[in-house]
Amino acid sequence: MNRINTLFNIKYPIIQAGMIWCSGWKLASAVSNAGGLGLIGAGSMYPHILEEHIIKCKKATEKPFGINIPMIYPQVEELFNVVLRHNIKIVFTSAGNPMKWTSQLKDQGCKVVHVVANTKSAKKCLEAGVDAIVAEGFEAGGHNGKEETTTMTLIPMIREVTDIPLIAAGGIGSGRAMLAAIALGADAVQIGSRFVASVESSAHAAFKNRIIETGDGDTLLSLKNVVPVRLIRNDFFNEIHALENQGVSIEQLKNVLGHGRAKKGMFEGDMENGELEIGQVAATIHNIIPAGEILQTIIQEFESAKKEVCKFEL
């Protein structure tokens, strides 16, 4: 029995990443209904918006779903309170110290998973007593680690420090990549980018279309001195890249960036002045289809790749 399936009471060990501006109740419920684990991305939500999404998600699915809370945003405490008040039993935390909320959430009966990008944070997760770890490689979209460790090398590194249930993330958008993650020692996968380009994602249509056009080398890890984040190269990207090359201070950079650039790009569809967070795997995404179909395709690819690999003789 797969440990992640058991932990969350799901059919397939596939988690849809909780992403800002892209993963509301529609996407999360679609993935959960299809047998994976959908996550509502609370990072871009005010507490009352998260509340709405939770209520709608419960109406849309009887299957388990969870909430992802990045701990760098304001109103984190209020977000956690919403989660607890609505009796949510699966919480993914990211971008912060797992010691801060894990025991409180577990006391309330939550399964707690924390996202890491290096072995040091993985060790902190063990100390905090999380139920599982997401290890996310450099190729992933959005926020990322300063170590720049890729999924191929990160999963074995994390496996050297712990045997607890491990979810691989970063660069996974197909059944082949899922099989590769399992081969590396993961129990399950977390998939972000591929689900952004789904019918149910709340990303703006222009952003979804841009993902389909994204090729090899069109994303780059940026803002390394503030919070590393993988972005599509556009005017916004070029602007901050030029500033970084001029060696401006972090404060100056933050001022120029201003606020709301992620919303402007991913949610409102400004493809040049907005911040467009997506993973390298975008280069192999070629259509916008329902989330359930994405999940079924991945499962089929996984099974057929597994057959191939099992026939592979040295």
Next chain:
Amino acid sequence: MNRINTLFNIKYPIIQAGMIWCSGWKLASAVSNAGGLGLIGAGSMYPHILEEHIIKCKKATEKPFGINIPMIYPQVEELFNVVLRHNIKIVFTSAGNPMKWTSQLKDQGCKVVHVVANTKSAKKCLEAGVDAIVAEGFEAGGHNGKEETTTMTLIPMIREVTDIPLIAAGGIGSGRAMLAAIALGADAVQIGSRFVASVESSAHAAFKNRIIETGDGDTLLSLKNVVPVRLIRNDFFNEIHALENQGVSIEQLKNVLGHGRAKKGMFEGDMENGELEIGQVAATIHNIIPAGEILQTIIQEFESAKKEVCKFEL
């Protein structure tokens, strides 16, 4: 039958990367004798030195071995002439245009493989008529692509543009990672870093020991505006990193770098002022053992990981 095994007439689809200062005749012959394909790294050799290595390698093994020639170094023409004069039948070219030498080498009966880091170069390889492609991800040590595409995402991207024999490189130092590469669609793997930390590698003992101490996040892709190269963070790295952050010109940077820093570090053992090229996978390398033992360990790990994966039920 594995296409790479057939192409090179080898037992295992494992290629030892041709690396400057680390892979002379001792390492190449040890790997070939163990059933893989050893490569002499000609990038750090004068033509007469390469000649010596070829002669010694032929004495040390009756198995096939090859030569890697990075096409950015001086005396490339002389190196190719040495290769042809000594009737070498396997040539890996890298860091340059595959159109330049492929047909001439193939006319002489050579199998030609070119190393790429993006889909554009892979398409050029097809045009040039290479026999196989090495696709090398961002996590690899030494020279690298500007696209920063990781092995996990690069292999599927290359597979989308070609069906020719494909060798995955970057982040592969174990049988699990080898299995992951096969799952992603590769026919074989090229392994560098793991073989640098072998008894037969010509790397300085201090460098081999440094690899063992290397942890998560201790290497970084550097010199992005000259030729991107993955290095261990040391005084040399900090020096060039500071210059890059100040926004100095490429010419200024080249002047400060001077020559011979790679030799000073990897071959002469200066751990602070030398250039130390190694992949992220170094963080999971914990011993210096004979190359044949490394190969056997990888094979065993591969077989046992394969059994696990074949039992993995969704």
